[in-house]
Amino acid sequence: MNQAPIDQTDAWQRLQEHARELRGTHLRQLFADPKRGTAFTRRAAGLTLDLSKQRWNDATLALLLELARDAGVPQGIKALLEGEHVNISEDRPALHSALRLPADASLIVDGEDVVPGVHATLDRMETMVERLHARQWRGATGRPIHDVVNLGVGGSDLGPLMVTHALADHRPADAHHVEVHFASTMDGSQLVDYLKRFNPETTLFVISSKSFTTIDTLSNALTARDWLMARLVEDGIQGVDEKMVMRQHFIGVSAKPEKMSEWGIAEANQLLFWEWVGGRYSLWGAIGLPIALVIGMQGFRELLAGAHAMDEHFAQAPLEDNLPVMLALAGIWNVNFLDIRAHSILPYDGRLEHFAAYLEQLEMESNGKSATHDGDLVNYSTCPVLWGQLGPNAQHAFYQLLHQGTQPVVCDFIAPLKRYDNVEDVATRNHLKAQHRLTLANCFAQSRLLMLGDDAIDEPGERPGHKRYRGNQPSTTLLLDRLTPATLGALIALYEHKVFVQATIWAINPFDQWGVELGKQIAGETERILADHRGHEGMDASTRGLIEAAWQAERE
Ligand code: F6P
Numbered sequence: 001m002n003q004a005p006i007d008q009t010d011a012w013q014r015l016q017e018h019a020r021e022l023r024g025t026h027l028r029q030l031f032a033d034p035k036r037g038t039a040f041t042r043r044a045a046g047l048t049l050d051l052s053k054q055r056w057n058d059a060t061l062a063l064l065l066e067l068a069r070d071a072g073v074p075q076g077i078k079a080l081l082e083g084e085h086v087n088i089s090e091d092r093p094a095l096h097s098a099l100r101l102p103a104d105a106s107l108i109v110d111g112e113d114v115v116p117g118v119h120a121t122l123d124r125m126e127t128m129v130e131r132l133h134a135r136q137w138r139g140a141t142g143r144p145i146h147d148v149v150n151l152g153v154g155g156s157d158l159g160p161l162m163v164t165h166a167l168a169d170h171r172p173a174d175a176h177h178v179e180v181h182f183a184s185t186m187d188g189s190q191l192v193d194y195l196k197r198f199n200p201e202t203t204l205f206v207i208s209s210k211s212f213t214t215i216d217t218l219s220n221a222l223t224a225r226d227w228l229m230a231r232l233v234e235d236g237i238q239g240v241d242e243k244m245v246m247r248q249h250f251i252g253v254s255a256k257p258e259k260m261s262e263w264g265i266a267e268a269n270q271l272l273f274w275e276w277v278g279g280r281y282s283l284w285g286a287i288g289l290p291i292a293l294v295i296g297m298q299g300f301r302e303l304l305a306g307a308h309a310m311d312e313h314f315a316q317a318p319l320e321d322n323l324p325v326m327l328a329l330a331g332i333w334n335v336n337f338l339d340i341r342a343h344s345i346l347p348y349d350g351r352l353e354h355f356a357a358y359l360e361q362l363e364m365e366s367n368g369k370s371a372t373h374d375g376d377l378v379n380y381s382t383c384p385v386l387w388g389q390l391g392p393n394a395q396h397a398f399y400q401l402l403h404q405g406t407q408p409v410v411c412d413f414i415a416p417l418k419r420y421d422n423v424e425d426v427a428t429r430n431h432l433k434a435q436h437r438l439t440l441a442n443c444f445a446q447s448r449l450l451m452l453g454d455d456a457i458d459e460p461g462e463r464p465g466h467k468r469y470r471g472n473q474p475s476t477t478l479l480l481d482r483l484t485p486a487t488l489g490a491l492i493a494l495y496e497h498k499v500f501v502q503a504t505i506w507a508i509n510p511f512d513q514w515g516v517e518l519g520k521q522i523a524g525e526t527e528r529i530l531a532d533h534r535g536h537e538g539m540d541a542s543t544r545g546l547i548e549a550a551w552q553a554e555r556e
Helices: 010-022 058-070 073-081 096-100 115-133 158-166 189-197 215-234 242-249 257-263 286-316 323-337 355-367 399-404 426-456 485-506 514-532 541-555
Strands: 041-044 047-050 147-151 179-183 203-208 250-254 270-272 342-347 385-388 410-416 475-480
Touching (some): 010 058, 010 323, 041 286, 041 323, 047 323, 058 073, 058 485, 073 286, 073 485, 096 115, 096 286, 096 485, 115 270, 147 189, 147 215, 147 286, 158 179, 158 286, 158 355, 158 485, 179 189, 179 286, 189 215, 203 215, 203 242, 203 286, 215 514, 250 257, 250 286, 257 270, 270 286, 286 485, 323 410, 323 485, 355 385, 355 485, 399 426, 410 426, 426 475, 475 485, 514 541
Parallel strands (some): 147 179, 147 203, 342 385, 342 410
Antiparallel strands (some): 041 047
16 A cells, blocks of 8 residues: 555556646547447446546546555455444544444454344334334324424435435335424424424424434424423323323434433434444434335335445455446546536436435535545545536526536436336326436436537537537436335445545545534534624624624514
């Protein structure tokens, strides 16, 4: 393993030189090679990854693979999956992959096999899910729970939100009378709507917070608790007391059992996970309870199995056939050598509506860093700015910039190959299949146009500037055979591991998030100033003015 800073390795220098040579080559020229499509396509775990529309060639890939070896990617993969303390600043492993190990596996971490604990938690989740599905989990007045509201933010919200939405059509029959909802914002916007509409007698809150200190979640939880108490206890429903409400209407999910107990979560309703699961990597265990409530425990286990298949592939496939490694290398090439630092995530499937938001946290909270493991500042770019939206909707929103703007952007197009096989009514099925075909056509057409520019159409004659398409915008296309729990699991694990490979090359820690801490601290101080109506004197003129405006609004 090479210890020199990565930008001082021979491979890095040669990649810079190579990038200078390749810069003048348009993607359409690279496609003069008819075998390019297959040469840059890889398959694993129900996913097909087409990287042929990246602005690279065989020589680029050979150099990038050398860079990955210099950075110690093979050793890094092993260290990650075997539970070494890869989260260096917090001195612990990052073992989200252990959450999807089969029950008969074993993984000794710091002297202890973590697999039995993982499966014991899954079994406890199963019991809760079964009781809710069977209408046996009843509210304090004896009525079965109908609405389950997940109160969490960041990793305790985005993963479950994204997956429940993506797999809603995999809901088993017995799950149909339980509706799952999400409230994350600290301003209570989502919660207030639920409190207006839901019946407190049949509403259960899941407080999801790894730390159980996140103010966004705890302030929603407090509002929810007071709402229940006011409606069920203070209104004087006979035989209902606070203890019953806590027991029948709250589940807690956290790595901090003592904090859950302090808050009043009954011990039987506490689902635990471990410090070695990062928040944004946590949907695979207890934080996934809302997912299991929607797709059933069998579906949840299929999701885990799909992710595990990707873990196995990540562990075993040679670097050049390894999907996460290849995806990561394409990113490194774009960011560090082609200076493309905007990355758009474009799913062509409405069920993946929340996928971009999920990846924004996964990628940017993991790799939006500038200090290496040694504490030195990096001399190179790390995580690009990542954003996204459903592709078909984005076509009517920001594709203008992709096609004719001045920013180079790399795009990930994501689509399932098959859809709607199970729609019973033949006429509706045919209509929906035609809509799916239309969606795929748009997906394929857009990446082709971004690649070729004007050459995508055979139209003679000069065109004015405003009608010209320069093309040469690189993209990746990721096809799922179908969108199922297993392929979604594999897709998420693919991106998780991609992030890890990039972090390894950049020598940064993808498993901490110190960059968000100071903001929390200052917000806390500011909140006290707002509440006390004093203490802002030493602040800058802008913030003082804003605070005074808020005070004024409070007085009016
Ligand atoms: O503030 C960032 C963060 O710590 C994320 O990393 C995390 O996913 C989110 O807040 C929620 O944290 P918790 O699950 O501890 O409430």
